Amino acid sequence: MRAFMKKSGFRKMICRGAALLSSLIIVFGGTAARIYGTEAAPEDNAAGQPAAEQPAAEQPAAAEVPAGADPSIVVTNGIPGWPAADDVFSDAAVLIDADTGTVLFDKSKDVPMYPASVTKLMTILLALENGNLEDQVVMTETGTAYCENGSSNLYTQVGEVFTLEQLLYGTMLKSANDMATQVGEYIGGTLDNFIQMMNDRALSLGCTGTHFENACGMPNDAHVTTAHDLARIAQQDLKYEKFRQIVNTATYTIPPTNMTPTERDMTNHNALLVVPDFYYPGIIGGKTGYTDAAQSCLSNFASRNGMTLIVITLHAMDGSYAAQDNVDLLNYGFDHFKLVDVGLPEYITSGGKVMIPSTANVNECRVEKAESVNAEGAEMVDWVYYYGDHRVGNMLMTKENADAYEKHLLIEAKKKEKAESKNKNKKTDDSSKTSVNEKKSESEGTGSGKTLSTESGPETENSPVPDHSEDESSHNNKVRSLEVKIIIGFVIFIIVFVVVMLGALTYGRRKNRRKR
DSSP, rough: OOOHHHHHHHHHHHHHHHHHHHHHHHHHHHHHHHHHTTOOOBBHHHHHSGGGGGOOOOOOOOOOOHHHHOOOHGGGGGGGOOOOOOOOOOSSEEEEEEOOOOOEESSTTTOOOOGGGGGGGHHHHHHHHHHHTTTEEEHHHHHHHOTTTEEEEEOOOOOOOEEEHHHHHIIIIIHHHHHHHHHHHHHHHSSHHHHHHHHHHHTTTTTTTTTOSSSOOOOOOOOOBBBHHHHHHHHTTTTOOOHHHHHHEEEEOOOOOSSSSSOOEEOOOOOOHHHHTTTTTEEEEEEEEETTEEEEEEEEEEEEEEEEEEEEEEEESSSHHHHHHHHHHHHHHHHHEEEEEOOTTTSSSSSEEEEETTTOOOOGGGEEEEEEEOOOOOOEEEEEEEEEEEEEEEEEEEEEOOOHHHHEEEEEEEEHHHHHHHHHHHHHHHHHHHHHHHHHHHHHHTOOOEEEEEEEEEEETTTTTHHHHHHHHHHHHHHHHHHHHHHHHHHHHHHHHHHHHHHHHHHHHHHHHHOO
């Protein structure tokens, strides 16, 4: 037998047959597994690890919070539906809309703090409300007393004459304490009287956390205000075009006076106006402030897309932190909020706008009405809008206009209801007509085999719309049937192969016996 196999190459034939048989088993084994739902063991992945042990995909890292930031102390972050804001470096900050007074960002906005020279927002307000810009103002010892080293001033002299306008430029650009104090004495008659005017005006604006002791912001334990109170004061300042002009001026020159033969140049200290790295498009201007006790304080006002925002920051470590806080808060406001008109101008005395998140709708606000009597004795109605419990705007009307406006709303509501009812009836009629036409068409076309145009292609009226799920099932059954036939054929092939092999072996044995 061995001699026969060696001589005839039968061993090679058997080996090749076994190899072919192994390959066929692998191929058709996979087919059988697919047909009968069995699963092979997991293959190794490209990294050489079993698939079951493949590590999960790496998840993107969470957004980093700036160092030192703590959004949890931002009060407005607690308003449901309000855009979330990051913390700022300053110890207190507020961002409000100039039109509605809506508070967009609140961090310790009502905590009394030293304001430094941001105090001068009130000084210039009283000057614009009570003074004449062309008035000639003579410097006195009251003003020049602040011409001391370490105090920001223009080194004015007793008897030197300036216009009130020049003093205001010096107050806001140079932050000159001598000029601010002289403005106070001139407007108030005495400095003490002016300080009383400052405190009275603050109360009239609702600034309950404010108490002024001087006109310039020099250190005094009792001289305090809040970020929100300063924002309220700035709201009033912005009503004056002259204020906007002054704070938007980068440089200003005071010509020679009766006592100084040379010009005096002043440069605005506001980084958002004059420093390229912090320059803010849409900037109106602002006011800086610094003392050792107050640290860096800063206010700024900017307009974009019909919105004007006011930002106040108090007690930052240095001017760059304060400037960055101002930029970040202005960006937050312009990026996440919108100003929406409400009511009709012909009925409104003041207001008529609400500031809400960009993704919100004014219909989400609730409205409360409050009646009052103004200083002239006229009855007024204030329609106050709230986003949740957060005030976002109002519209003030006389009682007469409020009644007329409510009648207008009632008429419009009835018109809308009537139009909706009419549209509903029209839709019902159209639906009825469509139903009648369909029934008529079915009656005329029954049994005719008439072709209808459908989204799936032409179909006869008597045939159903193709069910593609049934077609797919039929196709799968055909594929499975074919694969079963292949397997059966493979089994037959193996049987034939085995029979041939056995026959060959039997033949070899008989031939070997004959030779013996």
